[in-house]
Amino acid sequence: MSSETRAPWPLKLASAAGLAFLLVPLLIIFVYAFTTEERSFVWPPPGLTLKWFAVAWGRTDLWSALTLSVQVASISTLIALILGTLCAAAVSQTQFFGRETISLLVILPIALPGIITGMALRSAFSIADIPFSFWTIVLGHATFCVVVVYNNAVARFRRTSGSLIEASMDLGADGFQTFRHVILPNIGTALLAGGMLAFALSFDEVIVTTFTAGQQQTLPLWMLEELIRPRQRPVTNVVAMVVVLVTTLPMLLAFYLTRDGDQIAGSGK
Amino acid sequence: MIVLDTGAILPRRGGIFGALSDAFWRHPKLLVFLMLTPPVLWFGIIYLGSLLALLLQSFYSLDEFSGLVVPEFTLSTYAQLFRPSNFDIIVRTVLMAAAVTLASGIVAFPIAYMAARYAKGKWKALFYLGVMLPLWSSYLVKVYAWKLILAKEGILNWVFESLRLTPLLDAFLSIPVIGGNSLSVSYTGTFLVFLYIWLPYMILPTQAALERVPVNLIDASGDLGATPFQTFWHVIFPLALPGLVAGSIFTFSLTLGDYIIPNIVGSSRQIIGQAVYAQQGSAGNIPLAAAFTVVPIVIMGLYLWMAKRLGAFDAL
Amino acid sequence: MTSAVSLQQVSRHFGPIRAMDAVDLEIAPGEFFAMLGPSGSGKTTCLRVIAGFEQPTAGHIEIFGETAEGVPPYRRNVNTVFQDYALFPHLNVLDNVAYSLMLRKVDKAERHRQAEDALAMVKLSGYGARRPGQLSGGQRQRVALARAIVNRPKVLLLDEPLGALDLKLRESMQEELKSLQRSLGITFIFVTHDQGEALSMADRVAVFSDGKVMQVGTPEEIYNRPNSRFVADFVGSSNLLPPDFTATITGQRAWASLRPEAIHITPSDGAAMQGRVTARSFMGSTVRLGLYVNGASLHAVVPASGNSANVDDMVGVLFAPEALHLMERET
Numbered sequence A: 001m002s003s004e005t006r007a008p009w010p011l012k013l014a015s016a017a018g019l020a021f022l023l024v025p026l027l028i029i030f031v032y033a034f035t036t037e038e039r040s041f042v043w044p045p046p047g048l049t050l051k052w053f054a055v056a057w058g059r060t061d062l063w064s065a066l067t068l069s070v071q072v073a074s075i076s077t078l079i080a081l082i083l084g085t086l087c088a089a090a091v092s093q094t095q096f097f098g099r100e101t102i103s104l105l106v107i108l109p110i111a112l113p114g115i116i117t118g119m120a121l122r123s124a125f126s127i128a129d130i131p132f133s134f135w136t137i138v139l140g141h142a143t144f145c146v147v148v149v150y151n152n153a154v155a156r157f158r159r160t161s162g163s164l165i166e167a168s169m170d171l172g173a174d175g176f177q178t179f180r181h182v183i184l185p186n187i188g189t190a191l192l193a194g195g196m197l198a199f200a201l202s203f204d205e206v207i208v209t210t211f212t213a214g215q216q217q218t219l220p221l222w223m224l225e226e227l228i229r230p231r232q233r234p235v236t237n238v239v240a241m242v243v244v245l246v247t248t249l250p251m252l253l254a255f256y257l258t259r260d261g262d263q264i265a266g267s268g269k
Numbered sequence B: 001m002i003v004l005d006t007g008a009i010l011p012r013r014g015g016i017f018g019a020l021s022d023a024f025w026r027h028p029k030l031l032v033f034l035m036l037t038p039p040v041l042w043f044g045i046i047y048l049g050s051l052l053a054l055l056l057q058s059f060y061s062l063d064e065f066s067g068l069v070v071p072e073f074t075l076s077t078y079a080q081l082f083r084p085s086n087f088d089i090i091v092r093t094v095l096m097a098a099a100v101t102l103a104s105g106i107v108a109f110p111i112a113y114m115a116a117r118y119a120k121g122k123w124k125a126l127f128y129l130g131v132m133l134p135l136w137s138s139y140l141v142k143v144y145a146w147k148l149i150l151a152k153e154g155i156l157n158w159v160f161e162s163l164r165l166t167p168l169l170d171a172f173l174s175i176p177v178i179g180g181n182s183l184s185v186s187y188t189g190t191f192l193v194f195l196y197i198w199l200p201y202m203i204l205p206t207q208a209a210l211e212r213v214p215v216n217l218i219d220a221s222g223d224l225g226a227t228p229f230q231t232f233w234h235v236i237f238p239l240a241l242p243g244l245v246a247g248s249i250f251t252f253s254l255t256l257g258d259y260i261i262p263n264i265v266g267s268s269r270q271i272i273g274q275a276v277y278a279q280q281g282s283a284g285n286i287p288l289a290a291a292f293t294v295v296p297i298v299i300m301g302l303y304l305w306m307a308k309r310l311g312a313f314d315a316l
Numbered sequence C: 001m002t003s004a005v006s007l008q009q010v011s012r013h014f015g016p017i018r019a020m021d022a023v024d025l026e027i028a029p030g031e032f033f034a035m036l037g038p039s040g041s042g043k044t045t046c047l048r049v050i051a052g053f054e055q056p057t058a059g060h061i062e063i064f065g066e067t068a069e070g071v072p073p074y075r076r077n078v079n080t081v082f083q084d085y086a087l088f089p090h091l092n093v094l095d096n097v098a099y100s101l102m103l104r105k106v107d108k109a110e111r112h113r114q115a116e117d118a119l120a121m122v123k124l125s126g127y128g129a130r131r132p133g134q135l136s137g138g139q140r141q142r143v144a145l146a147r148a149i150v151n152r153p154k155v156l157l158l159d160e161p162l163g164a165l166d167l168k169l170r171e172s173m174q175e176e177l178k179s180l181q182r183s184l185g186i187t188f189i190f191v192t193h194d195q196g197e198a199l200s201m202a203d204r205v206a207v208f209s210d211g212k213v214m215q216v217g218t219p220e221e222i223y224n225r226p227n228s229r230f231v232a233d234f235v236g237s238s239n240l241l242p243p244d245f246t247a248t249i250t251g252q253r254a255w256a257s258l259r260p261e262a263i264h265i266t267p268s269d270g271a272a273m274q275g276r277v278t279a280r281s282f283m284g285s286t287v288r289l290g291l292y293v294n295g296a297s298l299h300a301v302v303p304a305s306g307n308s309a310n311v312d313d314m315v316g317v318l319f320a321p322e323a324l325h326l327m328e329r330e331t
């Protein structure tokens, strides 16, 4: 909407300041990754070096945390893809009474604060006497990852007109052939986008994980440990920068994949 | 072209797939039912089941001597919430959530307004990325960045020093409740980080609401002799309000339920999330932790009920 | 001879809505059959029941003598041209057309050859490599047509295929569809709410109203001898005469229709029936007159030459009693 084209200057100033407030802290991370200072967070950095990248590379605890995070995120994403797609397909292919309820149920784990989901799972594990393991982490992650896949898939299903499916069946394709030759190619990029966002979400999650992990340490848990009880600050700086890159790239890619038409499910995070 | 002399009705396809496909066509509800079963089971058992378990736990209690959970119904755990030390935690958390929500509304509005009303083309993309990048980059890293900014030897101090304004900062830090040793161990620090991290959740719905305000409404108002300020106050703001309320649901609820931020940047006085984490972890008091977790659910229930009456959900 | 499509007392209800209500239709092989009716009268539903997208609530359907209820669309040798074309956006034009051949495992070279042939039939040779999004509305419509005929279905269903085209394209497509149907010899069932299109193209027409078939017949029958007020009103520009008026002429009390061309104007003196001219509009070779006769309003189309009646003139009104068509139905 725009009736006048020029914004008043106080508005320009306020929004520019707001944008700077949002973006500058992210840039700072990139500078600190190269600092030579070891003990404190002194600004400006006394010097710049690449040495911490090598040190970080050599840390085995970091590698095992990373491996665990990738494993958890992969399996959670796989589960989220299956559940989210099924849900989206069911909701959009028919007009049935419970669709509002389904949408609400799927969005709840992420709309409610992490401690609720985390504490709920923790209570359930305690009552059912389930010991913490790799799978307890996955259980939590998959649950809140479903929503991003679901949102992306629903948006695409809505755009893929129902008559395409009918056209395919009309031309002789049974349900399975229609799925393979028409539905899958049409929702493919939306699923890819949803899957990447789910991966990023799981890869980054910390609050729920603190309630569902025992001795296991995912990368965010490793970082949290470092933030509370720092051992080698420069290594944390390097990891922070890498994590920013790893989590924002899928978001940019997902944006690119779904840019014509549907919204990416950003607000669902 | 080959003219095929097939019948009008083709034979049934063999195999399990042919039969299944026919069955799905004949009973479309069957397919929907089958598709819904796995997600509904997952969410029903794992998620709703866990929420029930949470509720159940909150009605149990901890035996003070053995340190074991007594699985018997009691309201004593909830009664503990009203002990002064615990009740302070709740009040403190709600005040913090309210402050964060109010501030995000004020900071978000100009950004959302600019993005919705004036930004075009490249600028629109910049605004979009300006909101989405912080939203999607790692939560912990964002908190960490603020630790770097707020630390005693960090950027903000350096800025004040360069501008020779250090006395001003020291004066601020000496204010009792909101001050502290340095910004990174003060309520102000916690507040700033909360504000930063939840801000995108306020901008997005507000922008969505503003984008739905039709231009001709603004023109009409100007036409009828309203000053730009009157137009803003009587036309644009009321129409944006549902968006702001929707955003506030996020900022309010997320602040109520966070414990990492105050742990990393903040004073030693706990908020609800920290209490939950401490009780279930080192203290081993799962019932009290569960009862504490129910508090944000109840508060959010009230909040949502009020928001609904304001019509905030049309903007979600 | 068996019908191409036979509907016997077929109903399709959506809750309280009777989209199709006890419809009987016999469509002959090789026929160009039109379904005509106002919006919401159940034409699309009828087509979808024949294609197999909807299952009838009651009744019996046969396609070339074989029972069709309970048979999914992919086992019916019936193809549809969709109103919104429904071209697959992820396939190019050639693969869209070759889709049904691909499903039947025709090898690639052969199916591309056949698809090219089909494209040639709709005058789109050389467009195979394009994406549907890169075509105009009329071109998309032809691709949809080529895709539907490529594997020679027994019956082709078309749901307002020309609805989205502009007038000129529409007229040329009407002729092309007609000649395509003649050369393929396939039964065409064609939905439209444009009565001119239905009458000019179809061998026979069914007129729908509120889920029911009001009348089935050749365009001439429908136009000249509507069986009900609804059909007369919807199809023609016929005069509708109330029972009181009809009774004075034929002695029978029934609604009747009278085509405007059947009315002649004479000088008023000595005429058996007189009327007052209420409106006059010049149409080129003809003049259209509004007349008020014995309490009924009529309109007549008369040759322009030699007719100088003006508004408010009294004129004689003359028509052959046989031109008055009494209708069987009440409504």
Ligand SMILES: Nc1ncnc2c1ncn2[C@@H]1O[C@H](COP(=O)(O)OP(=O)(O)OP(=O)(O)O)[C@@H](O)[C@H]1O
Pocket: C014, C017, C018, C019, C037, C038, C039, C040, C041, C042, C043, C044, C045, C046, C193
């Ligand atoms: N899936 C459905 N659910 C409920 N009602 C339906 C459904 N499909 C059609 N109807 C109703 O059935 C009636 C007939 O619809 P149909 O689409 O067959 O009309 P039509 O003659 O094709 O109209 P148009 O010329 O507008 O395309 C309408 O009242 C319509 O609202």
Ligand SMILES: [Mg+2]
Pocket: C043, C044, C045, C159
């Ligand atoms: Mg229709």
